[in-house]
Amino acid sequence: AxxxxxxxxxxxxxxxxxxxxxxxxxxxxxxxxxxxxxxxxxxxxxxxxxxxxxxxxxxxxxxxxxxxxxxxxxxxxxxxxxxxxxxxxxxxxxxxxxxxxxxxxxxxxxxxxxxxxxxxxxxxxxxxxxxxxxxxxxxxxxxxxxxxxxxxxFESTLATLDPSKEHAFEVELKDSGLVITVPPDQTLLTALRAANVDVQSDCEEGLCGSCEVRVLAGKVDHRDVVLTRSERDANTKMMACCSRACEGRLVLEL
Ligand code: FES
CATH class of the missing domain: 3.40.50.80 (Nucleotide-binding domain of ferredoxin-NADP reductase (FNR) module)
Incomplete structure (x- = not known):
């Protein structure tokens, strides 16, 4: 039970x-x-x-x-x-x-x-x-x-996405060979789904860890509260519902 x-x-x-x-x-x-x-x-x-x-x-x-x-x-x-x-x-x-x-x-x-x-x-x-x-x-x-x-x-620190403060970035999906641009007013999760790439999610506030994707290259701007400091520094995974790229392109195992 x-x-x-x-x-x-x-x-x-x-x-x-x-x-x-x-x-x-x-x-x-x-x-x-x-x-x-x-x-x-x-x-x-x-x-x-x-x-x-x-x-x-x-x-x-x-x-x-x-x-x-x-x-x-x-x-x-x-x-x-x-x-x-x-x-x-x-x-x-x-x-x-x-x-x-x-x-x-x-x-x-x-x-x-x-x-x-x-x-x-x-x-x-x-x-x-x-x-x-x-x-x-x-x-x-x-x-x-x-x-x-x-x-x-159990509560998020995430503010709503403010497109005026964000920049667009590219993600390259290693397994499917796709390259997707995530615009400033979209999350990575939304952009992936718009490209028919299925990623699970639950809270969509950076709290639960369901939307984790593996990162192969590129520097992540982590915004979730799930990963520990050493996990953030390792830069091998990210939460697609909130985290973004620091600059340039990310390569994901998707
Ligand atoms: S859906 Fe919960 S952390 Fe992304």
């Missing part, structure tokens, strides 16, 4: 509102298998999980797995009030003293800086929550080894 949590976002694009209006416990839904860019490294001895609000969704599954594996872990969960935070009782029952609930209305803010002041050898930090929290964490983990912090975003 799969357990899902969907925060009702009245000002979103309609997906969560639809789920809240139409889906009831016991309904049968057709779903696509999960895609995961936010994996638990089961080879490490220690995990520090940090969740803000509905960011608990992926983090709770990881914490459950860490417990099953007998890993050393701690789970920090913050929100405005316990009443607004999903799964608090279930998490408390499962994780006992490893769970730390930080509810603002109880005067318990999560002091991330104190929590992460000293890097813990062999520990990985996993965080999912609002953008402000994730940015603060980047800062708090500055002294930690590269890659020790793994984050999952």
């Amino acid at each position: 799969l357990e899902i949590a969907v925060l009702h976002e009245p000002d979103g694009r309609g997906g969560s509102a639809w789920v809240h209006a139409n889906v009831k416990a016991g309904d049968r839904l057709r779903i696509r298998g999960p895609r995961n860019h936010f994996r638990l490294d089961e080879s490490l001895p220690k995990a520090i999980f940090i969740a803000g609000g509905i960011g608990i969704t992926p983090v709770s599954a990881m914490a459950r797995r860490a417990k099953a594996l007998g890993m050393d872990y701690e789970l920090h969960y913050s929100g405005r009030s316990r009443a607004s935070m999903a799964f608090v009782d279930e998490l408390a029952a499962l994780h006992g003293e490893r769970l730390h609930v930080h509810a603002t209305d109880e005067g318990r803010r999560n002091d991330l800086r104190a929590l992460l002041a000293t890097p813990v050898p062999g520990a990985q930090v996993y965080a999912c929550g609002p953008l402000r929290m994730l940015e603060a964490l980047e800062d708090c983990c500055a002294a930690w080894p590269e890659g020790a912090l793994r984050v999952e975003h």
Whole structure:
């Protein structure tokens, strides 16, 4: 069985509102298998999980797995009030003293800086929550080894495409031999589809990783929040829904 949590976002694009209006416990839904860019490294001895609000969704599954594996872990969960935070009782029952609930209305803010002041050898930090929290964490983990912090975003930082600030670029598709021009007012994804090249997508906001394509040559201007810094630097993949070319032409494995 799969357990899902969907925060009702009245000002979103309609997906969560639809789920809240139409889906009831016991309904049968057709779903696509999960895609995961936010994996638990089961080879490490220690995990520090940090969740803000509905960011608990992926983090709770990881914490459950860490417990099953007998890993050393701690789970920090913050929100405005316990009443607004999903799964608090279930998490408390499962994780006992490893769970730390930080509810603002109880005067318990999560002091991330104190929590992460000293890097813990062999520990990985996993965080999912609002953008402000994730940015603060980047800062708090500055002294930690590269890659020790793994984050999952649920809101996009992407502004809408502003054609006056963009430039056109070419992509060469290695497998099909096509060369396509992506104009300033189009995403790579749209241009590929217009040329009948099928690329999957889901969020189209640089969040989910479904539209990943392999890059063989050219310098990518990465705009997603999926890839880690070292993945960006490696320049071997890009998200077609938002990322573009820095200049010149990109060669893609398509
Ligand atoms: S469709 Fe989600 S990152 Fe591109």
